[in-house]
Amino acid sequence: MSHAIPPAPLPEAITLAATEWFVRLQAADADPDVDVRARAATRAEWQHWHDADPRHALAWQRLVEFGTHLRTIPPLLAHRTLIRARANPGRRRLLGLMAVAGVTGAVWSASDSNAVRAWRADLNTGIGERRTVQLADGTVLALNTDSAVDMQFSQDVRRLRLVRGEIAITTGADADHGHRPFFVDTSHGSLQALGTRFVVREHDDSAAVAVLEGAVRVVPAKRADAAAVLSAGQGATFDATALRSRFDDAGVANAAAAWTQGMLVVHAMPLGDFLTELGRYRRGHLGCAPEVAGLRVSGIYPVDDTDRVLDMLARTLPVAVQRYTRWFVRLQPGTRTGRSADGLPNSSGSPTLRAIGGERTHT
Template identity: 45%
Template sequence: MTQTPAPLPTPVVDAAVGWLVHLWSGEATEESRAQWQRWRAADPLHEQAWRRIEATNARWRAHAPGLAETLARSPKAAGRRRALGGMAALAVTGMAVWAGNEQVATHGWLAGVRTAKGEQRRLLLSDGTQLMLNTATALDIDYSPTLRRLRLYTGELLITTAPDTHLPKRPLVVDTPAGRAKALGTRFTVRHDAEGSAAPGTQVEVFEGAVELRSASGLALRIDAGQAARLPTGGTATAMAPPAEPAWAEGVLVASDMRLDAFLDELRRYRSGLIQLAPEVAGLRLSGVFPLGDTDHILQALGQVLPVRVQVPVRYWVRIGPAG
């Protein structure tokens, strides 16, 4: 039996993708190639990530021969950059399949409803329930005569339930790899971060009504309006700080005395490619309201509100370090 490779940390995966994009860009120099080799040698996980991405690249070449050669032959820089954009999207997609839990990722790519990174979408279900999908969300909608079931593989949902007119009445549940959230007449969010992320598991925040959050082992926690809880994959649900209204549903990212590294962790959910942060500035704090529709503007603003320098060597690679 073939053993599934262990998931790698998301920052390592992002770094590997960033290096791949840079090397494909046609803008790599001897110095940047030396930096890439130093990155590979700095940590065994870095080398493991790079070997996996090389294997992924080989599979793409088998399925789409000539793709990389087309990029190399692009006669103009602008044309090359456009081709790079498509290649980078393929890179991020391919890496995501093996970066997290393989079963969840596979189901996610086959999900009936998906949003791309940075995309948000509203849905009205047949019973009147309203969904808003956040960035990089994958789910299946499975309504039967006995159950209204949403299967969330990854991403985030804002759910406003409607009374079920079906007889007998059917409960509405959201199943994730960590457990099940059962709506008790409510408005709430469910977010699932897959294995390989900084904090894998399911988070539920309730704004109206109540939700019952049940782990795979059967232990349940009731969450009332104004409360939140987190359920780690394979763990037990625990209460969290009271939630604020989901700012992402209004198209903004809100920071309130937030560490820069935590802020960028959130921003990475909405932006493809690699964002590198120097350790010296990770603890800087910021507050503000940032429009998610323009992540380039958010990055530019960081250099105006914090003593940092933001560099973009290539389109999908951002480096943030101390100013000056």
Template identity: 45%
Template sequence: MSGSDPALPDEVLAEAAEWFATLGDEPVSEAERQRWRAWLAASESHRRAWRRLADLDRRLGTLPAAPARRALSAAGRSRRRFLKGGAGLAVLAASGGLAWSRAPLWRADLRTTVGEIREQPLPDGGRLWLNTDTAVDLDYSADHRRLRLLAGEVLIETAADPRPFTVLTAAGAARPLGTRFGVRLTDTGTRVAVWSGRVALAPADAPGRGAVVAAGQQRHFDARHCAAATPLAGHGGAGWERGMLVADDRPLGEFLEELSRYRRGVIHCDPDAAGLRLVGSFPLADTGRVLRSLPEALPVDVTFLTPWWVSVSRAG
């Protein structure tokens, strides 16, 4: 922790984790929400602890330790079990106990913060776009070009060059052949989307089980196998590199999960609203504006409980 963010007492972090569990356990009564608001307003340390837990919940989506994310999400299934196990993990992480999982990212050659999108020329004349909360290392030598994706998502336009180009992740390697393609880390591996050319995938533990992703396709792979290819939506890119989040008849819950990558805090979507279908293009530079505009497109209510906790429910 930096000097500007002094350590919080464990009991305050534990209280924040308990409220995190309570509000994640549906249904939540209005009386319970009022008690939470009173707790939040009672102390600056309460608000700092809440911000830290909300930010942790968002960042766990990019940590390699998927069990940690599942521990936090277990709040909705068992408040008591969460407080004995998951909350302890949350407090540990918020106190810095999981700092080793993020520390290498701060030393990355290139990185973006939450909500930031960056275009970067590559040493060979190619182009690289870094999506929100992304970190990469570059390794260019006389005989190779390598990009290691440590967190997040990138879009790449390769340049003509005799040296082989490789994108490395924990799942394995992606080797493009004159392409425009994207690589994204997921909780279970890596997803590769190709808009032009081809990309060869080689799982880290089973390179012989590799596969090729053709233009207009995407594939997910992990360290042992490659999933079947599926059609790729969009033409020429993912949309985010232009600062837009595109919804082409997309379920609202899926859209909000994607939007949450671009803001700190939590966006909660009630199950009865999650299946509503959304169409449109939305500017990522102002996620609050996007959220406030949803009732114009769908029968939903959007409630900002705090600047970092937003609830979306079906209207009426």
């Protein structure tokens, strides 16, 4: 199969300018001493820079897609570092900004090893894309947004390698090949399917599995003696040494697989965490101000229409959606009172959004 070729690095001056603008915009939002007019002026200056050259737009796109560390840096701290960096010419200035970003040139060239492995994988999906395929053995494999899988089928074994993201598997009988064992490898351990339907998600420091039918044997990469068998309705998170946590609830397991039907199911999830989950299905940066990050969200949401979900949030929670560009969206404190989907105020002091939506399915 053909594979995408990683794009060439952009000029250093452009990547530096993009980093500066990212920090300036975040700092303007976070600083209470910056008034509305000043924020608007900063956004207008950024928009002028962004639209002046296609390479500027490309640098910005790469930054918000790959520069995840930038989003975790306190904005005012980053801005102070930026001001100090401006006093240092040339290479020292760039290194100062890269220290703020917590990233390397790999962000700009899109050539970090995990991204390259994903591009070269046997099966992959882009951001916001889901894909379902049937393998030669009868197994049905679904890939969630921004996911990648390698396949290694031999005469003796069926093995998938989850390179990135999340997959759902319904194993085939494989009668023509003697019912070969079926494994899914992750960075943190291996899963053996025991005639089953299950979902697996790769995180940075762990992996998660939820079993819908049959059973799955979980083996941490460095502790085979810590292996455990999970049955239908059960699930766990695990790292290379142990199962960190387990659940035994069919509802939780079904919620973990809701993305296969184009849905995101959550219960009392903090808004900040909810936006992180929703952000997996759209390009760019999606976040919120610290003041609203703790608002609770519950319900069923359509992942194929993230803008619709954001509008629902603005109508139901005391938040306002700030769309700087299609690539950079941030929820700020708003003036609305938190109300549930029936329009009645919530009884608790912390508003909770409840909604059901999403007519579309995707395979």
